[in-house]
Amino acid sequence: MRKRVPGALGVAIALFVVGISWFASPAAATNYVTAINCPALAGLCSVGTTTPTPGTGASVGGTAGGAQEGQFFQLTPAGGAAVTSVVAHFSDGGTETRPAAQDNLYVFPGMTTTHFVSRLDVHWNDNAVTTTSSNSSSTSSSSTSSTSSTSTTTTTTTAPPHRGPGNGPAAIRQEAVAKEGSSPDATAVRGFNRLDVAVVDAEGNVQWTREDHPTTNWTAWTNLGQPPTGGIKGNPSITSWSPDRLDIFARGTDDELWQRFSNDGGATWSVWLTPFGDDGELASSPEVSTRNQHRLNVFVVGTDGSIWERFYDGAWNHGWIHHGAPTGGISGAATAKSEPGTVAWGMSERVDLFVRGADDKLWQKFWDGSSWTAWFKPVGDQGTLASEPDVTSWEPGNLLVFIRGTNGLSYALPFGGGGWGPWVQLVLSTDTFAGGPGAASRGLDRFDVFYLKADERTYHIWQ
Numbered sequence: 001m002r003k004r005v006p007g008a009l010g011v012a013i014a015l016f017v018v019g020i021s022w023f024a025s026p027a028a029a030t031n032y033v034t035a036i037n038c039p040a041l042a043g044l045c046s047v048g049t050t051t052p053t054p055g056t057g058a059s060v061g062g063t064a065g066g067a068q069e070g071q072f073f074q075l076t077p078a079g080g081a082a083v084t085s086v087v088a089h090f091s092d093g094g095t096e097t098r099p100a101a102q103d104n105l106y107v108f109p110g111m112t113t114t115h116f117v118s119r120l121d122v123h124w125n126d127n128a129v130t131t132t133s134s135n136s137s138s139t140s141s142s143s144t145s146s147t148s149s150t151s152t153t154t155t156t157t158t159a160p161p162h163r164g165p166g167n168g169p170a171a172i173r174q175e176a177v178a179k180e181g182s183s184p185d186a187t188a189v190r191g192f193n194r195l196d197v198a199v200v201d202a203e204g205n206v207q208w209t210r211e212d213h214p215t216t217n218w219t220a221w222t223n224l225g226q227p228p229t230g231g232i233k234g235n236p237s238i239t240s241w242s243p244d245r246l247d248i249f250a251r252g253t254d255d256e257l258w259q260r261f262s263n264d265g266g267a268t269w270s271v272w273l274t275p276f277g278d279d280g281e282l283a284s285s286p287e288v289s290t291r292n293q294h295r296l297n298v299f300v301v302g303t304d305g306s307i308w309e310r311f312y313d314g315a316w317n318h319g320w321i322h323h324g325a326p327t328g329g330i331s332g333a334a335t336a337k338s339e340p341g342t343v344a345w346g347m348s349e350r351v352d353l354f355v356r357g358a359d360d361k362l363w364q365k366f367w368d369g370s371s372w373t374a375w376f377k378p379v380g381d382q383g384t385l386a387s388e389p390d391v392t393s394w395e396p397g398n399l400l401v402f403i404r405g406t407n408g409l410s411y412a413l414p415f416g417g418g419g420w421g422p423w424v425q426l427v428l429s430t431d432t433f434a435g436g437p438g439a440a441s442r443g444l445d446r447f448d449v450f451y452l453k454a455d456e457r458t459y460h461i462w463q
Contacts, residue, residue: 031084035123036073041066041116045073048119048166056080062104063422064120065379071111072419073120075104081124090206107419165338169451169459172197172218176456177207183388184450184458187240188414190394195440195448196266198238198248199458204231206248208238210266219459224260227252227272234339235436237298241290246428249286249298255335257286257300257310258429276310280320284337289351291344297351301337305329307355322352324450326363326375331356331385341389344395354389354401361399362389362413379413383423387436390449394441402439402449408432410451410461426461435461 035048045064058081059308064073075083086106088096098106108117158399178199186197193213199209206224211217226232230253237249246262256278262269284301291297296312306322307330309314321379331338338356345352349369357363357377362385364378387404394400399415410433426449431449440448448462 001204016257018342030054031123031125034060034124034241036064036120036122038064038066038071038116038118038120038292041071041111041113045120054126057122058126060122060124063382064113065420066116071108071117072421073106073117075106075122077104077124080126082127083122083124084283085123087121087123088117089121091116091118102120105421107417111418122297169431169461171457172211172450172460173209173458174222175222177201177221178458179204179451180456181395181435182452183235183390183438184452185238185390185438186440186448186450187238187246188440188442188448189240189243190441192243194243195442196238196240197438197450197458199452200232200234200250200353203345204233204253206232206236206250208248208259208266215354222266223312224248224269227254227256227258229254229256232258234336234387237286237288237339239288239290239296241295245293247288247290247296249288251282255281255283255353255446257298258455272371273318280308280310283335284304285339287340289342289344291349291351297342297344299323299340299342299353301332301339303335305334305337307340307353323365323372324375326355326357326359326377326426326440330357330386331358338388341391341393341401343399345393345398348396350396352391352393352399354391356403357387360385362403378415379420379423383411383413390437390439391439392439392449394444394446400439400441400447402437404433404436404451408434410437410449412447412449431459439445 032054034050035356037048038043038045058079059080060075060077062075074384077083081082081111083100083104085100088108116254179202182200184197184199186195188195194210195208198206198208205227207221208224209219209221232250232252234251240246244263244265248260250258252258256274257276257280259275260269260272281303282300283303286298286300288296288298294314298309298310302308306325308320309323310320341354343352351367354362354364361377361381363375365373365375378387385403386406388405389401391399391401401413403411405411409429411423412426413423414421435452438450446463451459453459
């Protein structure tokens with residue numbers, strides 16, 4: 001049985017603005033150096049001095065964070081500022097110089113409480129300043145999706161990156177079968193082009209479809225029915241430990257965990273069954289991940305508001321494992337909690353678990369093969385969730401967490417190179433969604449994520 005151990009893995013996020021955000025007359029390009037000071041690995045970073053004092057209207061904003069996985073500095077130049085290089089000064093001596101990064105993201109993996117970036121010198125210039133005004137004002141801001149610079153006469157906006165089919169998501173089927181406000185779930189086996197998606201319809205049945213790209217388009221929806229006690233509550237969860245194996249889990253109207261599986265890729269299915277009988281009462285939809293063949297991890301929220309787990313390793317373990325809850329609890333009413341999101345890193349022992357806290361922030365804990373961490377916020381208070389999270393991984397050391405934001409848009413949070421990047425908006429700002437995401441990865445540098453729109457059809461975004 002896995003043992004839960006104490007010890008928080010903290011992450012601090014600092015919002016910093018470098019330079020002065022007002023516009024002046026054009027001048028020759030000037031080089032600046034601004035120091036970002038970090039007193040501790042998980043401490044808040046703060047802006048030090050800028051030399052010389054900026055007077056061009058250019059500025060550099062951004063976010064910074066640190067944890068035992070690493071540190072990151074996401075810089076967002078505005079007003080014509082251009083980062084030319086950064087110099088990292090480490091707490092135990094030594095420096096590292098890096099050239100300008102195309103995405104202005106600088107990640108330092110493998111940091112510890114005694115070896116971390118204590119100061120980052122940002123070298124930048126105002127070579128691109130073209131706006132002139134002696135009395136106009138300007139604001140510079142950092143967001144999860146775009147960088148904007150606004151004056152009283154001009155507005156320049158860098159559009160968020162597009163993901164998927166052109167400028168927007170695509171409906172996988174024309175039929176509107178999903179229940180209003182529900183969330184789809186998806187699964188894939190790495191190295192294969194097949195995707196499987198499950199949704200719940202208005203009558204509480206599980207509907208399932210698949211795509212075998214490029215040989216087969218999305219199949220017609222197959223109605224997999226519902227448990228004999230009645231329709232399912234919330235959303236189904238689907239996973240696959242091999243190209244032929246599919247497992248679907250759902251919360252029944254009796255608040256028990258129900259399962260249906262296929263050993264032939266969906267040609268035939270088992271009946272609905274309760275893998276644990278009447279052991280356990282659910283207060284959320286379940287979420288399932290797999291680490292290898294014949295291995296499953298199922299997570300639910302119990303009636304006490306805590307996360308509980310059962311795992312399968314050739315046979316189900318005996319009894320539910322308690323994982324507690326973030327400070328303040330998990331979002332949702334007492335009997336309708338936000339479901340967790342979980343993923344395994346390939347065939348490693350690592351299992352990551354995410355939830356939407358009662359503070360509408362992202363919370364995480366993970367199993368490293370020998371113990372679980374405590375709950376922590378991987379990016380602090382950055383980002384506000386309006387849905388449960390879902391997560392996928394295309395290789396060990398890589399994670400992508402997806403949510404729906406309070407504006408109805410889709411956002412992704414990447415983890416790679418030992419550090420977390422900022423939230424990134426997917427597709428266009430006109431594409432708003434209902435419910436939460438369902439995510440999967442078929443291979444290296446690939447992700448597939450699914451949402452519902454108000455028309456109750458399931459939409460696909462991919463990379």
